Amino acid sequence: MTVIVRDLRPDDRADVEGFARVRHRALPFILWSPEGILHHLERTHPAARFRSLVAEEEGEVIGSAQVSLAHDSPEPGQGMLNIYVDPERTRRGAGGLLVRAAEEHLAAHGARTLYAWVLDEPGNRAFAVRHGYRASRSAHFLRRDLAGTALPAQxxxxxxxxxxxxxxxxxxxxxxxxxxxxxxADEPSDVDSEVTDYAAWVAGTWENPLLNRELTVVAVVDGRPAAFSATVTDGTGRCAAAMTGTARAFRGRGLAKLVKNAALHRARAAGLNEALTGNDTGNGAMLAINAWLGYEVCATEVRHVRELG
Known part of the structure; x- marks a missing residue:
């Protein structure tokens, strides 16, 4: 059976749903929806050279890739590729073909250092090593049941x-x-980011169809937003904390814990039954907050790096 790699067809609903299905099966710790996938494809800044690729076998999407340049980094020449194959359709060559197509695209647009997240499982890590990638930092996925145990009091x-x-x-x-x-700008990462384009932020972040503004909580001090916990939802009863942050001048006051707890209370009151989030394993302060909130680690991923010659 022949596997081919091509661009995602945004006008083909079945194609987009196939992409979402593969992502959900391979990485169920992140919210995926056809609307969110299309938004990412259509609203990412042009300088990112963003592409969504699929691996297809006999008309069925069995693999996916999201590929982009780190256009908002002060250091040029950095690219990202995240490859996921349906766990029931591995060992058909889809992953290797997706890696090759992604690397060729990024190299053609000047990338010299490539980053890829890989689930911390022996087969996935061995796949990355075979393709020339070395392990770097790691991050945890965390989950909390909202329908069961009580949340900490506000x-x-x-x-x-x-x-x-x-x-x-x-x-x-x-x-x-x-x-x-x-x-x-202060988030732990291999790739520094500078968010300076307001219009691009509105298009890509503020207008993201998964962003739930009613469940996103902001702590305000003297009229100024000082901390926030952004919540995304996909209509399945689940939510995820997409980002939590505190302005530098207000750190050390417990505001991150305050907004995260308030966001979970709002999510539960809205009838949601599961909460997800993720943390860099070196971010001890946020991991402690999430443990206090009742989150438990459900999976780990390792970022891998490859330098192109």
Whole structure:
């Protein structure tokens, strides 16, 4: 049976659903939806040279790849490729073909250092090594049952602090952009990011169909957004904390714990039954907050790096 690799067909609903299905089977710890996949494909900044690839066998999507340049990094020449194959359709050559197509695309656009997340399982890590990648930093996926055990009680708000939601900024989200940009710059990563393009942020982040503004909680101090916990949902009863951050001037006051707990309470009140999140394994402070909230590690992934000659 022949496996081919091609671009995702955004106008073909079955193709997009096949991409989402593969991602959900291979990586069920992240929310995937056809709408979110299309949004990523259509709204990512052109400078990223973003592509969504599929591996197809006898008309069925069995593998997927998202490929891009780190266009918002101050260091040029960095590329990302994340390859996932349906766990029941491995050993058909789909993964290798996707890696080759992704690397050729990135190299053609100037990438010299490539990064790929790989689930921390022997077969996946061996696959990465065979293709010339070496292990780097790691991150945990975490899960919490919202329908079962009780959440920590919400503590009284500190003096001068109030809680709002992202929906309160619908008319002017720029204050949230500025907070997001500051916190992303300090997020643990192999690739530094500088979020400076407001229009691109609105198109890619604020207008993401998975972003649930009513469940995204913002701590405000003296009228200024100081911390936030962004919540995404996909209509399946699950939610995920996509990003949590605190402005530098307000760190050390417990605001991250405050907004994360408030976001989970809102999610439970909205009828959601499962919460997901992820953390760099070196981010001890956030891992401690998530443990306090009742999250448990459900999987680990390892970022791998390859230098192109």
């Amino acid at each position: 503590a009284p708000l500190p003096p001068g602090v109030e809680l709002r939601t992202a929906a309160d900024y619908a008319d002017d989200p720029r204050p949230l952009f500025e907070l997001d940009a500051e916190t992303v």
